[in-house]
Amino acid sequence: MDIETFLGTRAGVTRALTLRGAGFSRTSLEKALAAGRIVRIRRGIYSMPREAGVLGLALQHNALLTCLSAAPIYQLWTIHDAGRVHLSPGHKRTPSGTLTHGRCPHPTHPWLPVAGLADVLIHSLRCLPTVESLVMLQCAAQRGDISLDFLRRKLPGNRNARARAVLDMVIPRADSILEVLADYHFGRAGLHVRRHVELPGVGEVDFLIEECLVVETDGDTHLEPRQVKKDRKRNNATLIGGRLGLRFGYDDVVYHPERMVSQVLAVLEQSRQGAFGAR
Structure with a gap:
């Protein structure tokens, strides 16, 4: 594994001690630095060039990265990259073009x-x-990194009502970001949804909507030949089992959720009107 790949498994930044523990010598670090493949953002801390920019900005202004800009450090799911840098300032003013957040009363990142x-x-x-x-x-x-009850206690009063409402949208389990988004949009449409339902002959499906329509959300792995064959068999088993099925990919769920929901509603309406009944 090269040093860039290793850093990529650690949100693009790590300590020299960790690199040496993984087998990267001091000489290899110096060569990577000289070639511009990695950057030393402070003594004992190395990162990919892209991450070095925002971390260096925070250091320069005695500020902390936060919100969307800090998501990669904690390896959190995100939909889009942070366009503007989100900072919590220290004693200095944050630079123009950044988004300023309030103070950070909780323990910060250790290094x-x-x-x-x-x-x-x-x-x-x-x-x-x-x-x-x-x-x-x-x-x-x-992942168990934080408790929803803890966050709820930290968000009191009317001004945090919208934030607390988001806490109530967290589901017990989501195998991908697509499941989170699809569940959110189906809920907004008022649909009765069951998640991770085990169906005879099919296996576990992502969603069973109104007890008659199976919806699957497909990430990149579903484009692999072996997975395509498996999905085809599951689609056939779904129909044989007496249920309809729809599949949506990343583009559908992330960029065109209204179209996704409208297609689900259209199939449900046709089903109610008997369009899929035997003739």
Whole structure:
């Protein structure tokens, strides 16, 4: 494994001690630095060039990365990359073009200029659109990194009502960001949804909607030949078992959720009208 790949498994940044423990010698680090493949952002801390930019900005202004800008450090799910840098300032003013967040009362990252996970999530709940903060929160909560009850206690009063509402949208389990988003959009449409339902002859499906329509959300792995064959068999088994089925990919769920929901509603309406009955 080369040093870039190793850093990629650690959100693009790690300590020299960790690199040496993984077998990278001091000489190999110096060569990678000289070639511009990695950057030393402070003594004993190395990162990929892209991460070095935002971390260096935080160090320069005595600030902490937070909200969406800190999500990669904690390996949280995100929908989009942070366009503007989100900072919690120290004694200096944050630079123009950045998004300024409030103070960070909870413990910060132990060795990076990054807010602690609690403040990162609280800032995201107050700052980002619902779906953006929801996927970050879902990822952290289901990994057991943070308690929803803890966050709820930290978000009192009317001004935090919207943030607390997002906490209520977290589901017990989501195998991908697509499941989180699809569940959110189906819920907004008022659909009766059951998640991770085991169906005879089919196996576990992502969603069973109104007890008659199976919906699967497909990530990149579903494009692999072996998975395509498996999905084809599952589709056939779904129909043989007396249920309809729809599949949606990343583009559908993330960029065209209204179209996804409208197609689900259209199939349900046709089913109610007997369009799929035997003739």
